[in-house]
Each structure stands twice: as C-alpha cells, then as structure tokens.
Amino acid sequence: MKKGFVHKAGKGAFDYAGWPSIAKLVDGTLAAVFSGNRMHHVCPFGRSVICYSKDNGESWSKQAIVVNTDFDDRDAGIVVNGKQVLVSSFNNNYAFQRRDCNWKDDKNKNLINSYIDFMEGVADEDDVGSSISVSEDGGYTFPVRYKIPITCPHGPILLKDGRYFMVGREFAINPLDRTKGKEYNFLPYGLYYMFSSDGYNWTDPVAIPLPDELMKDNMCEPHAVQLKNGEVMVHIRVQGGPNASFKGLRTFQTVSSNGISDWSVAKDLGILGSPPHLLRHSSGAIICCTGRRDAPFGEQAMISYDEGESWTEPFYIDKDAENADLGYPCSVELDDGRIMTIYYQHDNKGDKNSIMYTIWDLPEKK
16 A cells, blocks of 8 residues: 655644545546645635646645635535536535634634634625536636535536436534524435536435434435446445434445435445445446544445445555544545545644545455
8 A cells, every 4th residue: 555645734723634535537637625724623714625646646736726715615525527527515604613613722712713703794604505616627727616405525426327416415504503584495404316417407406215213313424326237326424313323433325226216225334434435446346435433543445346235344544543533535546446545634643634645456356
C-alpha cells in the first residue's frame, strides 16, 4: 500500500478539511473534492473545493473553489459523465452552527460567534440546503449551481443508460434551528432516490421503504452502485438510537428490483463502519469502503465478488488514525487497476484533519 496527501494539514486556524470524494475526469486527471478552509467539524467558514492530480496522486494542484456560500459548505461529492461533471454539496444555517459552537471550549469560540452575529443579519437563509454544481468543460469550472431536496456525502452515480441516479436523505433544518414564523417545505424523514437525464432536471424524489425500527435510528448518508442486471444496490449509514440493539456506526444494504422501483428489506451487513462508498472495479468486483470510528480507528474496505450477495471480512487500508474524527472514504480505479481511496483523518497529534489517500491492490478472490 502507498499513502499520501491531497491536503496535508498543520496547526493553522483554517487547516481543517473533511468529507472528500474523488473521480477521474474525461482527460484522465484525478479530481478530489472536499470541504476546506475550516476551523472545526462544524464551522461557518467551510467551502467546497477541488484539487487536481495529473500524476496519480504524486502531486496535487492548489485548491479551487466550487461552492462558497455564506454558510458552512461541506460533504462534496463528484460524478463524471464525459465533459459534464456534477459536484454535490450542502450547508448548515447559523442557528445550527451557533448551537454546535457554544458547547466547545475553544479559543476561537468568541470569534466564531461574532462572525455569526454579523452574518445572521446579512446572509440569505434561502441559500441553505443541498445543491448540485455543474461543469460543462470537463470539471474545471462550475458556473451553475442549483438546489435539490436530498443530500448524501458522495453525490450521484452514473447509470449504464446515461442517466444520473442519486440516493440521499431528505435535507431539512432541525426544528430547533428554524426561524420563527418562516415557512419551510422539507421532505418527510427518510431516504429517497431521483433520476436525471441531463444533469439539471431531476425526477420527483421517491422514498425507499425502510423497516420501522430502522427509521427510529439515525439513518443517513447512503451511496449506490449499479448491478450487472441493471438494478441498484444501496448502502446506508445507520447510527443506533437510544433503543437500538447495537452501538456504533453500521452499514445496511438494500437492493432494487423491477427496474429500480421496488426495494428489498434493508439488512445489517454486520460491520462496524460507515458511511459507505461503493465502486465497481473493472474486474467486476464491488468495493465498499467505510470509516471505522470504534477502536481500532481507521479506514476499511470489503469486497463482493457476487453482486452484493456476500462480502469479505473488512480489512484496513489505513489503521494509523489518532482518533474517531475520520472517514468518508471514497475510491477510484487507477489505469493499472489499483484503487486509490481518499479520506480524512488526523495525521499528527495536535494537527487539524488532513485529506489523505491510500493506493492499494484488489485482493485475489479466495
């Protein structure tokens, strides 16, 4: 395995970075998107940025801005369809950020609150939500941005028929953080999927039926891959609630049928790790990568050689994480068949979070 950095953080006030995704552009360039310019996990200064590598990760360009609203832009996803490239992102309003900031014992607490005091008077809360930014020049400029009703960390996928497919949780502002007297129109709590044929216009969101006991837990951050038969497999992050039969981050799986219209009962894959990212390898294998936030911390992968019917035991691709603030791994296949997986975690004690990668070989089928 080979490890490296897209963004190597230090102790600077705005060095924190997180929630990356990666794809290969039509010209062969690797493009990594993530949230940068941050002080903390929740931070009013975050923006979604993109970096490029033309040498398989040996070097990376400086960060270029894709999304920089007045709010906390985060969780960037990316999908490539020829010259058209979509980058997804979402943000939080200032009431949410203030609540998060006020429990911190941090020297920047007063600075952040002062900034929020000012921005609450000038920022337009209508810009809060999940969005898609569109490039038509192969992923180098993103002049168009529009909002969508669902969100997921790694964004849409591209189906074999040329359509985009996106699965995500409803975007909603917590009732604790809503402005009194303001009308909000969010989808009900749940997971939904949508299609787009052109990257701009999407079908109405359709709910994926989930067991009642799963809907009681913190269920979010799904990702999808298309199966050889044309159906779609979705993996879901589930974080057990107070009455759950398990603890920690888990990954559940549901599979579509009848032309991506019906769904199997979501099942627990039995691993401590989430949120998931799914990648179809050129060998036909499907790779699922997750972050493990229970000790031993790190980034892990598991492989299915039978279209998700069974999975190998998870194995570590990075087990050097200092703490549980890590994860959101996302993978891309390199030209030689190796896999590059990027993720965020601490590199050195006291530093902010870096965007790191591991290049690894697909294990032989046993």
